[in-house]
Amino acid sequence: MSRGAIVLEDEVGFQRHHRVDSATVGMLIFLGAETMLFAGFIAAFLVFRLTAPVWPPPLQPRLPVGVTAVSTAVLLSSGYPMWRALRAARDGDHGGLGRSLTLTGLLGATFLGVQGYEWARLLTFGLTAPSGIYGGTFYTLIGAHALHVLAALAWLGIILILRNPAGVPVFGMYWYFVVGLWPLLYTLVYLA
Amino acid sequence: MRESGAAVLDVHAHHAERGFWRTYVFSTDHKMIGKQYLSLGLFWAVVGGLLAHVMRWQLAWPETAVPGWGEVGPETYNVLVTMHGTIMVFFVAMPILLGAFGNFLIPLMIGARDMAFPRLNMLSVWVFALASLVLLVSFFIPGGAASAGWTGYPPLSAKAEYTGVNWGMDLWILAHALEFAAFLMGGVNYLTTAIALRVPGMTFFRLPLVIWQLLTATTLFLLSVGPLIAGAVMLLLDRIIGTHFYAAEGGGDPLLWQHLFWFFGHPEVYVILLPAVGLVLDVLPVFARKPIFGYRWIIYSTIAAGGLSFIVWAHHMFVSGMDPRLAMPFSITTILISVPFAFIMFAMIATLWKGSIRFDTPMLWALGFVAMFIVGGLTGIFNGSAPADIYISDTYFVVAHFHYTLFSSVVFGGFAGFYFWFPKMFGRLLSEPLGKIHFWLTLVFFNVTFFPLHNIGLAGMMRRIANPLEYEFLVPHQWINVVATVGGMLLLASQIPFVVNVVWSLLAGKTAPKNPWGANTLEWTAPSPPPHLNWGETLPVVYRGAYEYSSPEVAEDWLPQDRTLAARSR
Numbered sequence: 001m002s003r004g005a006i007v008l009e010d011e012v013g014f015q016r017h018h019r020v021d022s023a024t025v026g027m028l029i030f031l032g033a034e035t036m037l038f039a040g041f042i043a044a045f046l047v048f049r050l051t052a053p054v055w056p057p058p059l060q061p062r063l064p065v066g067v068t069a070v071s072t073a074v075l076l077s078s079g080y081p082m083w084r085a086l087r088a089a090r091d092g093d094h095g096g097l098g099r100s101l102t103l104t105g106l107l108g109a110t111f112l113g114v115q116g117y118e119w120a121r122l123l124t125f126g127l128t129a130p131s132g133i134y135g136g137t138f139y140t141l142i143g144a145h146a147l148h149v150l151a152a153l154a155w156l157g158i159i160l161i162l163r164n165p166a167g168v169p170v171f172g173m174y175w176y177f178v179v180g181l182w183p184l185l186y187t188l189v190y191l192a
Numbered sequence: 193m194r195e196s197g198a199a200v201l202d203v204h205a206h207h208a209e210r211g212f213w214r215t216y217v218f219s220t221d222h223k224m225i226g227k228q229y230l231s232l233g234l235f236w237a238v239v240g241g242l243l244a245h246v247m248r249w250q251l252a253w254p255e256t257a258v259p260g261w262g263e264v265g266p267e268t269y270n271v272l273v274t275m276h277g278t279i280m281v282f283f284v285a286m287p288i289l290l291g292a293f294g295n296f297l298i299p300l301m302i303g304a305r306d307m308a309f310p311r312l313n314m315l316s317v318w319v320f321a322l323a324s325l326v327l328l329v330s331f332f333i334p335g336g337a338a339s340a341g342w343t344g345y346p347p348l349s350a351k352a353e354y355t356g357v358n359w360g361m362d363l364w365i366l367a368h369a370l371e372f373a374a375f376l377m378g379g380v381n382y383l384t385t386a387i388a389l390r391v392p393g394m395t396f397f398r399l400p401l402v403i404w405q406l407l408t409a410t411t412l413f414l415l416s417v418g419p420l421i422a423g424a425v426m427l428l429l430d431r432i433i434g435t436h437f438y439a440a441e442g443g444g445d446p447l448l449w450q451h452l453f454w455f456f457g458h459p460e461v462y463v464i465l466l467p468a469v470g471l472v473l474d475v476l477p478v479f480a481r482k483p484i485f486g487y488r489w490i491i492y493s494t495i496a497a498g499g500l501s502f503i504v505w506a507h508h509m510f511v512s513g514m515d516p517r518l519a520m521p522f523s524i525t526t527i528l529i530s531v532p533f534a535f536i537m538f539a540m541i542a543t544l545w546k547g548s549i550r551f552d553t554p555m556l557w558a559l560g561f562v563a564m565f566i567v568g569g570l571t572g573i574f575n576g577s578a579p580a581d582i583y584i585s586d587t588y589f590v591v592a593h594f595h596y597t598l599f600s601s602v603v604f605g606g607f608a609g610f611y612f613w614f615p616k617m618f619g620r621l622l623s624e625p626l627g628k629i630h631f632w633l634t635l636v637f638f639n640v641t642f643f644p645l646h647n648i649g650l651a652g653m654m655r656r657i658a659n660p661l662e663y664e665f666l667v668p669h670q671w672i673n674v675v676a677t678v679g680g681m682l683l684l685a686s687q688i689p690f691v692v693n694v695v696w697s698l699l700a701g702k703t704a705p706k707n708p709w710g711a712n713t714l715e716w717t718a719p720s721p722p723p724h725l726n727w728g729e730t731l732p733v734v735y736r737g738a739y740e741y742s743s744p745e746v747a748e749d750w751l752p753q754d755r756t757l758a759a760r761s762r
Contacts, residue, residue, distance in 0.1 A: 014729055016305055017391055018389060022384050030380050036416070040418050043452075132443055133444060136437055140435075
């Protein structure tokens with residue numbers, strides 16, 4: 001029997017053999033593919049960014065760097081309640097888990113709300129996706145991330161509704177990926 | 193023959209009762225899902241083959257109506273070219289080599305009862321079925337199916353007015369998105385299953401090579417598909433909301449698509465090739481009755497080739513107008529990648545050296561793969577080095593090259609695996625004479641069809657032209673097109689013995705024993721066909737590598753992975 005192996009019996013009494021937790025491995029692999037998706041978007045952005053003589057192109061509205069800095073802080077701070085939630089899930093503390101996950105979700109939703117408000121304002125200033133490469137790359141790259149936050153919030157909602165703590169560790173990996181990706185995108189798109 | 197892992201058959205009686213829908217349609221059983229992928233792939237192979245037939249007829253006898261189809265105009269021809277490539281790569285090669293064999297073999301060969309996420313696996317095949325439906329529908333909508341080439345280069349693909357195809361192109365992108373989602377789910381499953389569910393004793397360096405190849409192919413797919421999805425999102429946005437990512441007039445860059453496409457596209461050809469190489473690597477030692485040559489070095493070569501495949505993509509773009517300084521580095525990496533593949537090919541040949549070779553049908557296909565793939569590999573050297581490629585780029589030389597590599601992978605490699613594992617999949621033996629007739633006819637007419645394309649390509653015939661007679665310099669070479677077309681028709685007809693064989697065998701074939709070929713790997717310790725959950729109450733335990741043929745330690749010339757020799761070796 002190899003080291004670290006978990007031998008289980010299934011519902012009909014059949015022997016089953018697990019070496020490591022499948023869900024964790026599966027999520028890691030999925031996040032690898034996700035990383036490459038964003039690598040593609042970022043590469044496309046950089047191709048345009050680095051070959052442009054002037055960036056941002058003239059006569060384009062400026063991005064809201066300050067407001068986004070605040071919402072960046074909000075999103076990053078959600079890492080703490082997520083960490084609390086992971087500990088609560090491990091310790092079987094259902095009350096603490098619900099509270100921490102709710103706080104995580106509220107911080108994420110706040111970030112997304114501010115993003116949405118900014119987008120609405122930028123659109124009124126004339127920065128649309130078809131208006132040029134500047135708008136196009138902004139909305140696809142930032143939008144791809146926003147969709148990931150939205151998907152994470154939907155998943156969080158399902159966990160809260162079903163009150164099933166089994167998926168929390170894997171959800172935590174996804175959340176940390178989405179949160180951890182943002183400072184990179186903020187730096188590239190807003191600051192650099 | 194003795195099995196140490198007790199295969200208790202009757203325990204499965206209560207497992208078998210799952211009803212028609214749960215057994216054949218909405219099944220979570222990896223073996224059924226593999227067969228579903230196989231069926232969908234074979235369906236598309238028929239469609240893709242017929243499209244090829246219409247194309248070939250048009251090339252041999254342009255300006256005549258294709259029997260059963262009618263006149264082929266240039267617009268229709270573009271659809272044929274595009275959809276033939278799309279179908280063969282994404283809807284035949286991937287579902288059969290990766291979808292069918294990956295699903296069927298991975299759990300069985302590593303000793304798992306099923307995939308790590310069986311319901312995700314079922315979702316994978318159904319999303320693929322939906323992708324198939326979307327692609328099929330695109331033929332019948334106003335404007336017809338996509339016609340911007342299987343590579344979908346903008347600006348041709350980005351603006352409906354350039355091709356006259358509107359919805360067809362959007363559905364083409366949608367079908368790809370669904371197919372990628374399907375293989376993403378499958379890929380996560382494959383890797384997780386192989387990492388988490390290997391049976392006790394099944395270390396990574398005891399895995400059969402086909403598993404290594406499937407896992408490497410899956411990894412390449414998972415790591416390369418992201419940038420293409422990003423590119424496809426931008427293409428769709430260009431088409432639907434009018435962004436300018438690929439439109440030069442709006443500040444975009446059409447070459448960006450080519451980079452994103454080929455960053456995926458080159459690993460993608462190994463996603464197809466590696467499983468086929470794996471199938472052949474697992475067939476050769478069984479019929480040479482010899483251990484595989486250089487097991488670990490084959491694995492290292494595979495990983496090296498996989499890694500290199502991410503830095504060769506621009507060799508598809510030597511004439512695209514990219515910075516010419518890139519041609520040299522990409523030529524070098526491309527030539528470099530032939531080193532690990534050459535090693536694998538030599539290892540295949542060395543495995544045969546002094547073996548007691550049996551020429552059963554799977555072995556013939558495996559040998560056919562080795563011979564034909566080497567032709568494709570050698571012509572690849574010309575395509576890979578920029579100076580030669582600039583002359584032959586976008587000619588039929590390239591068409592011949594990638595048919596010698598891809599056709600040999602999908603058809604020769606695929607049939608090697610199919611004939612080898614058919615008894616395990618369906619519990620029946622195929623007819624050997626019919627299988628051999630199928631092989632020899634396919635081998636001959638494959639070469640009649642595709643070898644002359646090298647010559648006409650060197651004579652200057654371009655890819656994707658609807659009527660070669662419109663070009664005066666090609667008129668003297670038109671007889672080559674006729675030869676290739678006649679060969680192609682006979683190649684299609686050569687598949688009739690295969691259909692007869694499969695139908696006859698499923699209805700009236702001999703029942704397959706558990707291990708008809710005397711093979712070592714774990715799937716042959718399960719019943720043929722394996723029941724749901726594959727083994728009885730207990731799982732097999734692995735004591736040795738997969739290729740201990742003609743071992744002096746036992747009387748038989750094979751030594752299964754689950755056999756312990758504890759008493760004798762001490």
